Amino acid sequence: MKVLIIEDEKNLSDSICQYLADENFLCEVADTFDTALEKISLYDYMCIILDINLPGGSGLELLKELKRNNKNDGVLIISARNSLDDKVFGLKAGADDYLSKPFHLPELSARVAAIIRRKSFNGNNIITFEELQLNLGEKTAIVNEHIIDLTRKEYDLLLYFISNKNKVISKSAIAEHICGDEMDLSGSYDFLYSHIKNLRKKLVQSGCPDYIRSVYGMGYKLSLS
Numbered sequence: 659m660k661v662l663i664i665e666d667e668k669n670l671s672d673s674i675c676q677y678l679a680d681e682n683f684l685c686e687v688a689d690t691f692d693t694a695l696e697k698i699s700l701y702d703y704m705c706i707i708l709d710i711n712l713p714g715g716s717g718l719e720l721l722k723e724l725k726r727n728n729k730n731d732g733v734l735i736i737s738a739r740n741s742l743d744d745k746v747f748g749l750k751a752g753a754d755d756y757l758s759k760p761f762h763l764p765e766l767s768a769r770v771a772a773i774i775r776r777k778s779f780n781g782n783n784i785i786t787f788e789e790l791q792l793n794l795g796e797k798t799a800i801v802n803e804h805i806i807d808l809t810r811k812e813y814d815l816l817l818y819f820i821s822n823k824n825k826v827i828s829k830s831a832i833a834e835h836i837c838g839d840e841m842d843l844s845g846s847y848d849f850l851y852s853h854i855k856n857l858r859k860k861l862v863q864s865g866c867p868d869y870i871r872s873v874y875g876m877g878y879k880l881s882l883s
Contacts (some may be wrong), residue, residue, distance in 0.1 A: 659817065660684045660835055662703045664694040664720065665736070666712055674707065677763040678770070682797050682810055684836065687775070691715030698724060701834065704774045705732040707766070709740060713781045718751055729789055732773035736761065771795075778821055787820045788882070789866055797829070801864040811836050812857045819870060819880035827876040854878065 661678055665671040666689045675685040686703075688694035691714035698706065698720060706724075710717040717735065724731060733753045737744065745756045754773045757766060775781050775794060785792040791800040792813075799806045799816055808816065814836050821829070833850045858870050871879045 659704045659814065660686070660702075661770060662686050662688065662694075662697055662701075662706045662731075664688045664706060664712065664717060664785045665709045666690065666711075671678055673763065673865045674766065678767060681767050682813070683767075683770070684814065691717075691720070694720055695723065698729070699727075703731065704778060705734060705770045707734050707736055707770065710735060710737045710744075710748070718748070721748075721751050721753060730777065732770075734766075734769055734773055735774070736766070785817070785820055787823060787869070787880070789840040790820070790861075790869075791815075792820060799869050801861070801866045804864060806860055806864045808857070809853075809861060811853050812860065815853055816861075820877070822880070824879070825883045826873050826876050832878065 659682075661683045663671055663674050663678075663685055665674065668689065671687055671689065675687060678685050686697065687699075688697050691712045694717075695715075708717045708720060721733060721735075724733065733755075735748045735753045735756045736759060737748070737756070738759045744810065748756050754777065755769050757769060757827065761790070763788050768874050771794070775783060779785055783794050785794065789801055792798070793800065797813060799808055799813060815832070818832065821873060829847050829850060836850075836853070854870065858868055861870075869880050869882065871881060873879050
């Protein structure tokens, strides 16, 4: 589950990134207004952690930009501004939640997870597709009451496919989703083919039909037929 951290205080940004990475989130970072604007224009995120005060501009302008472009990324504002008026203004501007600094990282992680559940999975912690069940809290995949031994990227892939079931997803979109900034360093999709091949094999071995279809010249699709 890909998250963008927009925060210019490096120590705080690094701490958030490390903690969320340990919780199996894929994190990208932007420390200026312009960098953040470029990222939200080019990519989609399950959740954006947004500081209001940034070099080069206001985080609230980034929030307005998201709304102008009808983007559905979840937004959690983090700010040293702790007044009721600031919170109300941020929420009315379109943020999904507001957390005042200083805060505890477990609370931040829990709020991010809650936003993702509300925005992407109708508030559910258990996502079901036929005999497949994904537990978002425990980050496990289950078929017929048995846990499938998936790597982190295989789990992320499966969650991404189920989130976009019956839709054709391009190879570039899948690769960018599971690798983030690292995708720019890759010269091919060989790593993606390997992850998808392993995921499909594990699903079939667990007794699950192969729902992941290759769509020639376009990408992949998870569907019943």
